[in-house]
Amino acid sequence: MKDVAKLAGVSLKTVSRVINDEPSVNKAMRAKVRAAAAELNYQPNYGASALRRNDGRSQQIGLLLEDLSNPFSSAIYRAVEEVAMTYGFTVLGGSLEEDPARERTLVAAMVRHRVDGFILASASHDQSHLVNEQEAGVPLVFVDRQPVGIQADYVMSDSRQGAYSAVAHLAQHGHTHIAYLGDLESIVTAQDRFAGYLDAVADFGLCFDEAHVIKGLRTTEAAQEKVLQLLQSKNAPTALFTGQNLITMGAVRAIRALGLQKKIAVVGFDDFVLADMLEPAVTVVAQDPAAIGVEAAKLMFARLSGSDAPYEAVEIPTALIVRGSGEIRAKSRTK
Amino acid sequence: MKDVAKLAGVSLKTVSRVINDEPSVNKAMRAKVRAAAAELNYQPNYGASALRRNDGRSQQIGLLLEDLSNPFSSAIYRAVEEVAMTYGFTVLGGSLEEDPARERTLVAAMVRHRVDGFILASASHDQSHLVNEQEAGVPLVFVDRQPVGIQADYVMSDSRQGAYSAVAHLAQHGHTHIAYLGDLESIVTAQDRFAGYLDAVADFGLCFDEAHVIKGLRTTEAAQEKVLQLLQSKNAPTALFTGQNLITMGAVRAIRALGLQKKIAVVGFDDFVLADMLEPAVTVVAQDPAAIGVEAAKLMFARLSGSDAPYEAVEIPTALIVRGSGEIRAKSRTK
DNA sequence: CTGAAAGCGCTTACAG
DNA sequence: CTGAAAGCGCTTACAG
Numbered sequence: 001m002k003d004v005a006k007l008a009g010v011s012l013k014t015v016s017r018v019i020n021d022e023p024s025v026n027k028a029m030r031a032k033v034r035a036a037a038a039e040l041n042y043q044p045n046y047g048a049s050a051l052r053r054n055d056g057r058s059q060q061i062g063l064l065l066e067d068l069s070n071p072f073s074s075a076i077y078r079a080v081e082e083v084a085m086t087y088g089f090t091v092l093g094g095s096l097e098e099d100p101a102r103e104r105t106l107v108a109a110m111v112r113h114r115v116d117g118f119i120l121a122s123a124s125h126d127q128s129h130l131v132n133e134q135e136a137g138v139p140l141v142f143v144d145r146q147p148v149g150i151q152a153d154y155v156m157s158d159s160r161q162g163a164y165s166a167v168a169h170l171a172q173h174g175h176t177h178i179a180y181l182g183d184l185e186s187i188v189t190a191q192d193r194f195a196g197y198l199d200a201v202a203d204f205g206l207c208f209d210e211a212h213v214i215k216g217l218r219t220t221e222a223a224q225e226k227v228l229q230l231l232q233s234k235n236a237p238t239a240l241f242t243g244q245n246l247i248t249m250g251a252v253r254a255i256r257a258l259g260l261q262k263k264i265a266v267v268g269f270d271d272f273v274l275a276d277m278l279e280p281a282v283t284v285v286a287q288d289p290a291a292i293g294v295e296a297a298k299l300m301f302a303r304l305s306g307s308d309a310p311y312e313a314v315e316i317p318t319a320l321i322v323r324g325s326g327e328i329r330a331k332s333r334t335k
Numbered sequence: 336m337k338d339v340a341k342l343a344g345v346s347l348k349t350v351s352r353v354i355n356d357e358p359s360v361n362k363a364m365r366a367k368v369r370a371a372a373a374e375l376n377y378q379p380n381y382g383a384s385a386l387r388r389n390d391g392r393s394q395q396i397g398l399l400l401e402d403l404s405n406p407f408s409s410a411i412y413r414a415v416e417e418v419a420m421t422y423g424f425t426v427l428g429g430s431l432e433e434d435p436a437r438e439r440t441l442v443a444a445m446v447r448h449r450v451d452g453f454i455l456a457s458a459s460h461d462q463s464h465l466v467n468e469q470e471a472g473v474p475l476v477f478v479d480r481q482p483v484g485i486q487a488d489y490v491m492s493d494s495r496q497g498a499y500s501a502v503a504h505l506a507q508h509g510h511t512h513i514a515y516l517g518d519l520e521s522i523v524t525a526q527d528r529f530a531g532y533l534d535a536v537a538d539f540g541l542c543f544d545e546a547h548v549i550k551g552l553r554t555t556e557a558a559q560e561k562v563l564q565l566l567q568s569k570n571a572p573t574a575l576f577t578g579q580n581l582i583t584m585g586a587v588r589a590i591r592a593l594g595l596q597k598k599i600a601v602v603g604f605d606d607f608v609l610a611d612m613l614e615p616a617v618t619v620v621a622q623d624p625a626a627i628g629v630e631a632a633k634l635m636f637a638r639l640s641g642s643d644a645p646y647e648a649v650e651i652p653t654a655l656i657v658r659g660s661g662e663i664r665a666k667s668r669t670k
Numbered sequence: 671c672t673g674a675a676a677g678c679g680c681t682t683a684c685a686g
Numbered sequence: 687c688t689g690a691a692a693g694c695g696c697t698t699a700c701a702g
Contacts, residue, residue, distance in 0.1 A: 047448070052695095081430060361671060
């Protein structure tokens with residue numbers, strides 16, 4: 001900036017005014033400064049600017065998701081990125097992997113970078129450690145996770161209702177023994193999906209069997225193994241409700257390995273690529289991760305614009321997509 | 336920091352020393368400072384620190400990929416993130432979408448944040464606009480794209496060899512009329528894959544037909560439509576080589592729509608989830624995006640540690656994965 | 671081993 | 687409409 005000022009023959013302050021598009025600058029001067037800046041390939045230093053500015057904005061937001069290589073997370077990332085770009089903000093991304101220690105590390109790193117806000121799918125059981133940031137004026141928007149121990153905006157799918165509709169769909173096709181295969185119990189949405197399962201069990205008078213409830217599944221491989229065991233057990237279920245996309249894929253693999261794809265019904269929570277091309281095609285309760293990302297980003301930028309409206313809880317509806325695997329009727333129980 | 340100093344009853348400089356783990360600090364003093372920092376929940380401001388430091392490091396790297404919601408890109412992101420974390424760096428991510436204007440915008444934004452280095456799959460035909468950054472000491476590592484108009488480290492799959500092996504595999508199963516379906520010609524790896532296709536055409540004496548060469552495919556939908564037309568045309572090919580994962584999925588959809596899945600052979604470049612669960616399962620030339628990300632990050636941190644070794648060109652080998660769709664033998668040409 | 675002064679690149683608050 | 691001085695939070699370069 002000093003060099004630009006020297007080249008243009010003006011003061012530092014004038015360069016600053018031109019860079020920040022302040023109106024009160026003579027046209028000729030503005031042109032001179034712009035020319036000098038272009039010639040020197042000058043790019044303002046946001047860090048230095050943020051240091052002195054009253055609002056101290058760094059023009060970055062932190063985005064902490066479960067795992068950026070999972071399509072659900074990356075669709076959210078992409079949506080947030082798009083909105084952020086229209087505001088001239090960049091996105092600092094991180095994968096939490098359901099590890100609270102990792103969350104602390106990443107949050108601390110981003111705080112040191114003075115991000116202007118956090119959008120996060122927290123991996124912690126309790127997010128009260130973020131109260132300090134919030135009180136310091138850094139807005140928090142939770143996605144795919146309800147805040148616990150702290151008040152904040154959040155955006156998520158209606159998990160309980162979605163799970164209910166999945167299990168109801170199976171019940172309507174004659175199934176009474178429907179297994180639940182879900183993620184870690186520590187994840188609030190997993191709890192909600194299980195609650196939806198239980199709602200349907202009660203409403204439709206389904207048989208509840210402890211052995212048909214399997215939780216804590218994190219990977220396709222783990223789900224595959226558990227479903228293999230389950231389907232080979234004595235009182236095997238005739239239908240499965242799977243609580244997220246990796247579990248659904250693992251279940252499909254296990255069913256296929258046993259050659260039961262025409263017998264065991266499956267409805268999965270969360271859609272995935274090529275679900276419609278499998279045989280049978282997989283019936284799912286689809287989420288809309290892009291909508292979750294967009295809504296979260298909108299809330300974030302509203303807060304950054306100074307909104308002090310009451311915290312919002314945005315529920316993004318889910319949609320049952322009928323494709324085949326969920327419409328297999330219950331005949332006789334296997335074995 | 337001022338508050339920490341006051342609370343601990345020491346000078347600013349001493350707090351700075353403790354925060355930066357400089358050895359020459361009295362143990363008791365260090366403990367006092369740490370206690371004060373913890374009590375005030377102090378987090379150092381990287382921006383301010385970078386401003387004054389000799390090396391001016393911001394502890395951030397910019398990672399610009401094609402599209403973070405594509406599994407190929409997101410696997411690279413994830414790998415880079417892991418390596419960066421071990422160095423205490425955060426990652427500023429962006430999606431370029433093969434749009435050079437968008438690349439300029441994102442690069443400029445990251446330069447304003449003074450990222451310490453760029454890892455990028457450039458969308459520009461020519462990357463000489465990055466020379467300024469490079470000369471200013473910001474290392475550049477290219478992934479999945481060869482640098483043009485600039486010298487730098489780069490890491491990519493061996494596209495030409497991989498494509499060759501895919502087409503050779505089809506030729507060995509009796510095909511002489513093999514179509515090429517590829518991405519934008521402006522992408523260097525797409526050019527390489529087409530070159531590999533031509534190599535195999537020449538080596539195996541295959542029939543080369545302009546009508547069987549389709550370029551510029553960016554989405555599953557576009558590929559699906561073109562393959563539908565191609566397979567219904569008069570001189571339809573008996574086999575397809577598809578240049579990236581979205582194209583392969585589009586081709587599989589088109590073939591399925593026409594009921595030709597037992598007749599038309601397919602080998603795709605780049606693996607994708609569930610490729611093994613389709614019927615027939617899809618034979619692919621798999622890339623290793625995680626390895627690409629790790630190697631790129633290693634090169635980046637070597638440069639950031641001051642390495643001035645000659646620029647490296649790392650080629651990550653591809654692997655042909657035989658699953659079924661590529662082993663369908665040529666019988667008679669369709670129609 | 672510890673500290674007081676200066677300065678990184680920028681904006682603020684003020685004067686002209 | 688333009689500029690000179692001070693200061694954001696930190697580290698440097700030096701003195702003790």
